[in-house]
Amino acid sequence: MSLDLNIFFEASPDPGVTYAGMLLSGLAWTVALALLAWVLALIVGTAVGVARTLPFKWLVMLGNAYVEVFRNIPLLVQLFLWYFVLPEILPAAIGNWIKSFDAPWGPFFTALVGLGLFTSARIAEQVRAGINSLAKGQRNAGLAVGMTLGQTYRYVLLPMAARRIIPPLTSEFMTIFKNSSVALTIGVIELTAQAQQMNEFTFRTYEALGAATVIYIIVALTVNQLMALIERKSYIPGLIKQER
Amino acid sequence: MIKIDNVSKHYGPFQVLKNCSTEVKKGEVVVVCGPSGSGKSTLIKCVNALEPFQQGSITVSGVSVGDKKTNLPKLRAQVGMVFQHFELFPHMSLTENLAIAQIKVLGRRREEAMDKGMKLLERVGLKAHAHKYPGQLSGGQQQRVAIARALAMDPICMLFDEPTSALDPEMINEVLDVMVELAQEGMTMMCVTHEMGFAKKVANRVIFMDQGEIIEDREKHAFFETPASDRAQQFLSKILTH
Numbered sequence A: 001m002s003l004d005l006n007i008f009f010e011a012s013p014d015p016g017v018t019y020a021g022m023l024l025s026g027l028a029w030t031v032a033l034a035l036l037a038w039v040l041a042l043i044v045g046t047a048v049g050v051a052r053t054l055p056f057k058w059l060v061m062l063g064n065a066y067v068e069v070f071r072n073i074p075l076l077v078q079l080f081l082w083y084f085v086l087p088e089i090l091p092a093a094i095g096n097w098i099k100s101f102d103a104p105w106g107p108f109f110t111a112l113v114g115l116g117l118f119t120s121a122r123i124a125e126q127v128r129a130g131i132n133s134l135a136k137g138q139r140n141a142g143l144a145v146g147m148t149l150g151q152t153y154r155y156v157l158l159p160m161a162a163r164r165i166i167p168p169l170t171s172e173f174m175t176i177f178k179n180s181s182v183a184l185t186i187g188v189i190e191l192t193a194q195a196q197q198m199n200e201f202t203f204r205t206y207e208a209l210g211a212a213t214v215i216y217i218i219v220a221l222t223v224n225q226l227m228a229l230i231e232r233k234s235y236i237p238g239l240i241k242q243e244r
Numbered sequence B: 001m002i003k004i005d006n007v008s009k010h011y012g013p014f015q016v017l018k019n020c021s022t023e024v025k026k027g028e029v030v031v032v033c034g035p036s037g038s039g040k041s042t043l044i045k046c047v048n049a050l051e052p053f054q055q056g057s058i059t060v061s062g063v064s065v066g067d068k069k070t071n072l073p074k075l076r077a078q079v080g081m082v083f084q085h086f087e088l089f090p091h092m093s094l095t096e097n098l099a100i101a102q103i104k105v106l107g108r109r110r111e112e113a114m115d116k117g118m119k120l121l122e123r124v125g126l127k128a129h130a131h132k133y134p135g136q137l138s139g140g141q142q143q144r145v146a147i148a149r150a151l152a153m154d155p156i157c158m159l160f161d162e163p164t165s166a167l168d169p170e171m172i173n174e175v176l177d178v179m180v181e182l183a184q185e186g187m188t189m190m191c192v193t194h195e196m197g198f199a200k201k202v203a204n205r206v207i208f209m210d211q212g213e214i215i216e217d218r219e220k221h222a223f224f225e226t227p228a229s230d231r232a233q234q235f236l237s238k239i240l241t242h
Ligand SMILES: Nc1ncnc2c1ncn2[C@@H]1O[C@H](COP(=O)(O)OP(=O)(O)OP(=O)(O)O)[C@@H](O)[C@H]1O
Pocket: B011, B014, B016, B034, B035, B036, B037, B038, B039, B040, B041, B042, B043
C-alpha cells in the first residue's frame, strides 16, 4: 500500500471543491454540532445534576428518571427516535413544522438535540457526584452565613464541584466529538460522512479514513489542552491540603 | 436571646432530642457538653434551623425558628456559627471568605466589606495572611478565620460546635483565646465544647446532655463542684482526668 497525498488536492464531484475541502467542510459540521450540543448538555446537565442534590424529593426522582432514560438508551436509537418517531407521534401541526426543516438543518438540529440531551444525562451524573463529594458542612456553612439555598449553590457548592469534575468532563467533551459521527445516520454530512463519501468516490480508503482519523485526534488533543488550561486557571493554592 | 422550649427531634423511629428546654440570655455564655452522640450538635443546629425539629419551639431574639413564615436566611445572617471542621470556602481567599456574605447577604458595598474583613483578620491575628487560601493555613488559623467570618456579619449571638476538637493540641489555645476575648466583650454564646478550662473561665452555665436529654443545666460552679447526676459526674471525671 502506498499513500497518495495528492488525492486531497484533486477536485471532488462537488464543483470547485477539493477532497481536502470536503473533509474540512465535514470538520466544520462536526465541530459546530459537537460544540453546540456541548453547550446544551452543560446547561441541561448542570440543571438536572443540581436538581438531584436539592432537598425536594420529587425533583430528585424526576432528575434520576431523566438520567436513567437518557443514559441507558443507545445514542443511535435516541437519534432515530427524535428524527423518525417524534414528528409522527406529535400533533400533526407540530410534526409537520419539524419536518419542514430541510437538510442540512433538520438533521443538524435533531442531532444537536439528541446528542446534547444524551450527553446532558452523563454530565448530570458528574455534577451530582461533584456536589455530593463536597462535605455536607459546606452547604451548612453557606446557609449559616445567611445565604439562600440558591446563593449557596452559586457561590459555594458549584464553584468547588465544577473544579472537581474537570477530569471527567474532559473525557465527556472528547467523547461528544466522537459521538457526533452518529449524526451521519440521519443525514448530517459531518467529518465521518465526508470521509466515507471520499472513499466511495476515490476508493482511496487509507487516505480518506486516515485523514479523518488524524483530524479526530487533533480535535481530541485540542480539547484536552483546552481543559487542561481551564484546570490550571482554576487551580486553588493549598487545596490538596484542604481535602480531608 | 436564645430560647429553647420543649424541643424534640426524631430521625425516623430514633429520638435524637427529648424535650429539651433551656435559655441563653443576652451576654451569657453557655457551654454544652456530653458524650458523643448525645445530641449536642443536633441541638445547636436546630437553633439556626440547619436541622429541623418536630416538636417544641426555639426563638432567637423573639423570632420563631420553626415557623414556616420565618425568613431563615435573614435569621441565620444574625446568628454566627463556627463548625468543628471550619468549613471555610476553599476556593476563596481569606478576604473573600469574609466579604462574600457581607456583600451578597447584607448588601454591603465591596470596599466596606473588605475593610471590615481586614479589621477582623487583624483582630484574630491573621492580617498578614489575608491574600492566602484556607488550604494554605493551619487548622488553628483556619478556625480563627471562621470565627472572623461569622463576626463579619455583626451577629447578635454565636454558636460553636466543638470548635477545637479537630485541632492539634498546640493550636487549641489560639482559638480558645479568641473565644474568651469574645465572651469577655459580652457576646452571647452557645458553645458545644469539652474544653472545661474554657467553661470554668467564661461560662455562665454548663449544660450536660446525654441520649438526647438535657440532664443538667446549672450555674458553672455548681456544675463543677457538685454535679447532681451520676452521669455528669462520670463524664466529668473522664474528661478531666486525661
Ligand atoms: N442524619 C441522621 N440520621 C440519623 N441519625 C442521625 C443523623 N444525624 C445524627 N444522628 C444521630 O443523632 C444522634 C446525635 O447526633 P449528634 O451529632 O447531635 O451528637 P453529638 O452529641 O454532637 O456527638 P459528637 O460529640 O460525636 O459530635 C447520634 O446518635 C447520631 O447517630
